[in-house]
Amino acid sequence: MGSSTDNAQEAQGALGARAARRRTPLNRSQIAGFWGAWSGWTLDGMDSFIYALVLTPALTELLPRSGYAATPANIGLAGSILFALFLVGWGLSFIWGPLADRFGRTKVLAGTIFTFAIFTGLAATASNVWELGIYRFIAGVGIGGEWALAGTYVAEAWPEDRRKMGAGYLQTGYYAGFFLAAALNYTVGVHFGWRAMFLTGAVPVVVAILVLLRVKEPEKWQKAEAKVVRSRPLRDILGPHYRRRTWVACALLTIAIVGLWAGAVYEPSAVIQLSLKAGMDKSAAIKTASLATGLLSIGTILGCLALPPMAERIGRKKTLAFYFAGMAVSIAGSFGWAFYLPNGLVPFIAWLFALGFFGGNFALFSLWLPEQFETRVRATAFAFCTSFGRFIGAGVNFLLGAAVLQMHTLGVPVALTAIAFVIGLFIVPLAPETRGDVLPQ
Template sequence: MGSSVQVASAPLSIKTKLNRQQINGFWAAWSGWLMDGMDSVIYALVLTPAMKQLLPMSGIQSTASNIALYGSILFALFLVGWGLSFLWGPIADRFGRSKSLMLTILVYAVFTCLSGFAHNIWELAIFRTLAGIGIGGEWSMAGTFVAESWPEDRRKMGAGYLQTGYYAGFFVAAALNYTIGASFGWRAMFFVGIVPALVSFWVLASVKEPEKFTKVIQKTKNHQPLSKIFTPEYRKRTLINSLLLTVAIIGLWAGSVYEPTAIIQLATKTGMKGLAPVHMSSYGTAILSIGTILGCILLVPLAEKIGRKKALAVYFAVMIVSIILSFGWAFYLPHGLAPFMIILFFLGFGGGNFAMFSLWLPEQYPTDRRASAFAFTTSIGRFVGAIVTFIIGSLVHQMGTLGIPVALTSIAFLIGILIIPAAKETRGDSLPE
């Protein structure tokens, strides 16, 4: 069951026509991924105005350093919630992909909406932590669902397309911030976040479980999928995958979380006033998302041409250079707004490395433990990411600048490049049964 069949690396041209179930299931998963990206960036975009209002209501002064510190604490708690989402994996391996995906979306929708009602930072922290549990589960559930429901000759590009949903959410969040956020405030941003969740939930209600899953689960008597990913055959790859995801999480999240704040500071330095800096941060987020969507789409052909490991190393290298140039160089220029905005595109492109895991992880595990492996490896790094995020917030607080602390996260990608050779190459492998 754990072995995969070696096949010639198939061309990426379309061969098998998708049926209605596969199309509906994909768009429901894509919409869920979109809302995940939208929610994550909403917090980054509303960080400053939300903290300015909630900190005094919590008995804390709303100074720039306190905004950075407590904003980082709340984001770290969000990552803890995301880390706890590994619990969805065994649920999906036992009860089904589409059902579990619906539950993750429901959890996300409820607590994202409640975030808009927070009266102090402690209530917001609770709601964001619980929303993180739903959001984190959605990635692994959606990735597993699409991998198993799409035909083999379209599965690989399906993984790349799926990941674009997350970064399309960046673009939507930027548009909402430019319009609704600027006009109605940060609370309205969380209220709007429930809309795509409800749409996705409604579509999934009519989607059946993937045939690959139903066939295997009927034959499986020992339902302990979490322990199965640590058997001698899978222990090493589970550890390596977890480390690589941790690297991706540390680097990308630091950049995406602080990007709007960095742009607001740079825009203010140029003399922009009123809503102009907020609008500029929306433009920056849109640029970041466009770059990442392109990175996701181009990653799959590259991974098919040179292999999963080499392709991931290329993307990690792009992240190293772009993080250093944006936060370590452009941020400190007298007129750094323009070069910072340009480099954001490449930072986004490198962030497309997350699409690799939607493609790569399902290829490394059989059906009876695939969701558990996906959920565990994509979630466990959130705990480390939470610690690093807190450290970055503390450094920003102590140093009085966010550029250098964020630039230091490039070190994580250097470590990732050193880890990649130990990973399992699956180019040319079909999805294990």
Template sequence: MRPTHSPSASPAIARPRKTPLNRAQIIGFWGAWAGWTLDGMDSFIYALVLAPALTELLPRSGYAATPGNIGLAGSILFATFLVGWGCSFIWGPIADRYGRTRVLAATIFMFAIFTGLAATAHSVWSLGVYRFLAGVGIGGEWALAGTYVAESWPEDRRKMGAGYLQTGYYAGFFLAGVLNYTIGAAFGWRMMFLCGAVPVVCSIMVLLRVKETAKWQSSVHRTDAGAVAAPPVVPPLRAILSGAYRRRTVVAAVLLTVAVVGLWAGAVYEPSAVIQLALKAGYTKVGASRAASLATGVLSIGTILGCLALPPMAEALGRRKTLAVYFIGMAATIWVTFGWVFYAPNALVPFVACLFVLGFFGGNFALFSLWLPEQYETRVRATAFAFCTSIGRFIGAGINFLIGGLVLHFGTLGLPVALTSIVFLVGLAVIPLAPETKGMPLPD
């Protein structure tokens, strides 16, 4: 006789509850997220005000403000900014020794101050110096924010926390677009740079309200002067470039280089492309600037959704397969958007529509916020994160010089940017060499 079952005799299997976040973890996350948001806003302000700023500053510097000169000077300044980003690897060893929160606050303070000072620039040279120094601060924020969230959140929430954190950078893109649509269109590029000084307030909040991570505290010893990290047998930078870490550091640096080239080609040249298409469609200069702002919003929404979709995909497919999917999507979308749609008749609307898809696959950066901390122990984690993210920026600077030269040579923006899609083939070849960390806890 078969037993009968009633609802009371057969209780439903309850899903395991996620570990609740405490007050310190919540405040710490929002502090890191706000810094990353303002970092993204600051980065993209330059892309949005590039044309009007150089139109004014090139004649003051002894150069005609021709489209070719604006494109070349813009690429050189982008490259200068990226070199500053590359130099930001200095923050990693400092954070491994003195803690995550204080150094995170310092990076935010630095990029905010020098972005604000860019509003006072009276030549392309002074603007280049300010953008270089702002880049040093901006480049350090991601490494410190990503390390902080990975170490402070519970293991069962850490992966999704990486996706949530990465949305901040692209929320910053959206915020920059809103500011350009309103303040930039009404008051000009200098006021946009002044808006970039606002993150100073965020840096003060981080310094006063965000507590240090328990993982870092457990790796330090206390002295009468305060908490400082115990000197390791091998310095962190040397440690990640030798022994068991060498291969994964080289592979991670290559993969991040591919991602950075894709970001700076596909996303940062987007406003200039939209402005060109809008002017061709009969928009006024103000209307074209606002169209670029709206397009930035479309790109940002797509990227935020890509960041949120990535952690569950990484848990289901693994880190390597997920990155491959996003890299294939980036390659295809950059080629179609800039190599084909950009040259189509009445291209403005379909180009902006393609930006949503480009943005979605641009969410691949969320994987690195999740994956990099899983590959290194606490005492070298910030150094590894900062180093791997910085190498790609140096190479990205060279790519920007190349793009600028190709734009000047061909007299068009679309094809040079479309050609950067080839770099993702390198990424796909390198992905199998990276360690698969799916299901593994964060190392101590």
């Protein structure tokens, strides 16, 4: 009798455990919304990385038309200036946050996708570096808003027991875009040139239309909107209640942006240089850079997927510290050591996988930032914190370009950005720990 009772209890416990593991099912709108946000984020990443991949051929053609010689030094400096302009545009994308808090997540998300798609396509028509700079600047305004609004949408639309992993899934889209850009460069770019690459960036217009037609606003935003309490979200996140967490988040994101962009933007140029040094011709060097970018992207996708379970197990702050430490070591190892080896191509590419994995630290912000702010200011806070760092990143990128020009080398200036992640390890403890907290309404 006792044995049968024990068996019944064990069976009941097993059923309870299975029920606990069972996740809340997603409805059609939540699924469509996620794939719309993920696709936008994928094409966003593709758009961002297209510039890094076509930087040398585009400027080689456009600099002489603009009155400048297409020397390696001028290409490096002009590329840094143009990318700084892109990051300034990305920084100005904080304007989308208050719009999304006022008019809804999906409409404004579609607007960001439409903006970056149109102006990326227009970059294919540039006849000089000035036109290319203007198009990239406006595309940056659209691209910067997509991350904040996609992250806000998934956090609010998905059930509480699924949104954390949803943040990791969402972030993989950006690096899937890197992989897509590398694949396009390997095929379209090699055969049809840099203008064709920019034209492929106009594809996200279709995604913007689908987002508008198929996706409903999250219930959390609808409930907050129904209260008809008009706040000033930007003033609120800089006020006494949110001030500390806003500025700490800005600092951490600034470090992430400075380090990752330094590595990601200069990675193709570094691989091309190392490939040419190894005796490859120009075409083979470009293909090698595309393959290396694909490896970097795979590493980052794996880093994004590994992050949410780690954040749930050891907490947000310890997870970010682990990823920041990994970034510091990876940047120093790739650009500071492998880049200068006599036969450094293979070791450099191997380090790129680690650099990619720890670059997955961005997934934590998609998970963590929504947990720190309530619905009425969430999109504004997300957009402001992600945009602030891009202004600093623009300045650092300009300094990097000047350092490359002055030092006549790519490796050391980029390797020095590892210092930013060491500083970040001292800032992480100042952030709030939200593990186990429910998304605030």
